[in-house]
Amino acid sequence: MIVMKFGGSSVANAERIRHVAGIIRKFADRRPIVVLSAMGDTTDDLLEAAEAALAGKVTIDAVEQLHKKTATELHISADDIDPLLGELRTLLTGISMLKEVTPRSRDYLVSFGERLSVRLMSAYLNSISVRAEFRDAWDVGFISDSSYTNADLLPETWENIRNKLGAYAGGKPGDGKPMPIVTGFIARDQKGFITTLGRGGSDLTATLLGAALRAQEVQTWKDVDGILTTDPRIVKEARTVPVATYDEVAELAYFGAQVLHPRSMQPCLQTGTPVRVKNSYNIEAPGSIIVTSHETKPSPVRAITTKKNVTLIDIVSTRMLGQYGFLAKVFESFAQHEISVDVVATSEVSISLTVDGKKLNFAACRHDLEKYASIEVKKEKAIVTIICDVMRSSSILAATFDALAEENINVQMISQGASKVNISMICESDEADRVVQVLHERYFGKDGLCELCGGISASGGNV
Numbered sequence: 001m002i003v004m005k006f007g008g009s010s011v012a013n014a015e016r017i018r019h020v021a022g023i024i025r026k027f028a029d030r031r032p033i034v035v036l037s038a039m040g041d042t043t044d045d046l047l048e049a050a051e052a053a054l055a056g057k058v059t060i061d062a063v064e065q066l067h068k069k070t071a072t073e074l075h076i077s078a079d080d081i082d083p084l085l086g087e088l089r090t091l092l093t094g095i096s097m098l099k100e101v102t103p104r105s106r107d108y109l110v111s112f113g114e115r116l117s118v119r120l121m122s123a124y125l126n127s128i129s130v131r132a133e134f135r136d137a138w139d140v141g142f143i144s145d146s147s148y149t150n151a152d153l154l155p156e157t158w159e160n161i162r163n164k165l166g167a168y169a170g171g172k173p174g175d176g177k178p179m180p181i182v183t184g185f186i187a188r189d190q191k192g193f194i195t196t197l198g199r200g201g202s203d204l205t206a207t208l209l210g211a212a213l214r215a216q217e218v219q220t221w222k223d224v225d226g227i228l229t230t231d232p233r234i235v236k237e238a239r240t241v242p243v244a245t246y247d248e249v250a251e252l253a254y255f256g257a258q259v260l261h262p263r264s265m266q267p268c269l270q271t272g273t274p275v276r277v278k279n280s281y282n283i284e285a286p287g288s289i290i291v292t293s294h295e296t297k298p299s300p301v302r303a304i305t306t307k308k309n310v311t312l313i314d315i316v317s318t319r320m321l322g323q324y325g326f327l328a329k330v331f332e333s334f335a336q337h338e339i340s341v342d343v344v345a346t347s348e349v350s351i352s353l354t355v356d357g358k359k360l361n362f363a364a365c366r367h368d369l370e371k372y373a374s375i376e377v378k379k380e381k382a383i384v385t386i387i388c389d390v391m392r393s394s395s396i397l398a399a400t401f402d403a404l405a406e407e408n409i410n411v412q413m414i415s416q417g418a419s420k421v422n423i424s425m426i427c428e429s430d431e432a433d434r435v436v437q438v439l440h441e442r443y444f445g446k447d448g449l450c451e452l453c454g455g456i457s458a459s460g461g462n463v
């Protein structure tokens with residue numbers, strides 16, 4: 001069996017749903033379990049509706065019109081979505097009366113997107129004689145902790161999934177069992193409240209299903225030709241990376257590439273289930289495959305990514321010179337104040353580290369640190385991360401600094417990740433795109449030839 005996941009852009013309207021249903025039908029013999037995101041920008045529309053409700057305006061127009069129009073154009077009944085639209089309106093009325101959205105009610109609110117899309121797809125598949133059944137994630141065993149807006153799935157989810165979907169997964173084509181069309185992104189906690197797995201969480205739903213059921217592969221269908229050498233919105237010549245490892249993709253996602261959810265590699269890393277990234281707009285393109293390790297030596301650099309809105313914190317303590325425990329003390333403070341640290345570089349008496357600048361509340365932590373160190377906070381920085389074979393870091397770094405020096409770009413900190421697949425640099429936020437463009441051209445060339453690998457195709461994956 002396989003898992004097929006379609007992101008929001010792949011199911012944005014009636015035409016796209018028809019097209020995707022055609023792709024699903026092609027794979028019907030491989031016993032797919034389908035995972036869907038919300039249609040198009042529905043998640044954002046729902047979040048906007050909450051803001052409007054807080055300001056006293058209850059409207060579900062954008063969401064209602066899109067889903068009703070889609071049902072009409074697909075010639076399917078709206079019976080399965082009408083009750084949800086009613087419930088959504090009631091929820092927004094509640095928000096407007098209370099003038100409050102908690103993380104828990106926000107999760108309940110955005111869950112409507114995925115719940116609506118699976119109902120439409122399932123109805124449409126049945127209308128074209130592909131027997132299908134929509135399933136809300138909790139009905140197939142997804143249970144999470146209560147970290148609303150970014151919940152973690154609990155370990156029992158694995159067993160639950162096998163209990164709920166094992167019979168379908170192990171069945172034979174033609175045995176009449178309907179194909180499950182499962183909501184991505186959402187779960188329920190032990191108290192029964194709806195949770196979400198963080199933006200882009202449908203990828204994680206799909207990989208966990210695939211790992212738990214030991215699928216032949218998990219396919220994630222997007223609007224690009226797979227994992228690309230960088231964000232195509234920054235470098236339009238970005239190329240497909242044919243083969244990448246779970247570790248490489250996890251780092252790529254963590255350091256800013258939107259293409260897959262940062263935690264989505266974890267389940268398949270445990271089981272070795274291959275993950276394929278395909279383009280639903282370009283079915284013939286081979287896409288990318290994500291596996292445990294490269295079988296043959298790949299090119300030195302796999303991809304480049306950037307994460308903006310980062311704050312750089314320099315912590316200097318001459319008092320700690322020659323004493324042990326400096327690092328431990330610093331990180332204890334960050335842990336205590338629940339501030340997550342991304343990139344770190346240290347010397348005997350100083351630590352430079354980066355934290356996410358968006359939701360940073362550093363005052364209390366700073367107060368603790370200032371008892372023994374002087375602190376400098378630098379905002380509006382960006383991390384540029386090179387996903388590469390760190391064993392070949394000398395030649396990669398030489399090419400990097402050469403290219404940046406030519407462009408008069410200074411990096412302010414550099415760190416070689418212990419993961420062996422990333423080198424990260426800090427630069428000004430407004431220079432980040434330029435850094436990515438310069439490095440992309442140096443590593444991958446305009447003609448697709450990689451300088452670092454002696455003129456071999458850079459995107460050729462295993463060379």
Ligand code: ADP
Binds near residue numbers: 229
């Ligand atoms: P989905 O529709 O499956 O949720 P997303 O929109 O979350 O897909 O992710 C795909 C988008 O990620 C692409 O359209 C692309 O603009 C962006 N992206 C950023 N970095 C990369 C990268 N390295 N490789 C592929 N896509 C990337």
Ligand code: ASP
Binds near residue numbers: 007038198200
């Ligand atoms: N619909 C959710 C989002 O927009 C989840 C997803 O697309 O994977 O983030």
Ligand code: MG
Binds near residue numbers: 007199
């Ligand atoms: Mg996504």
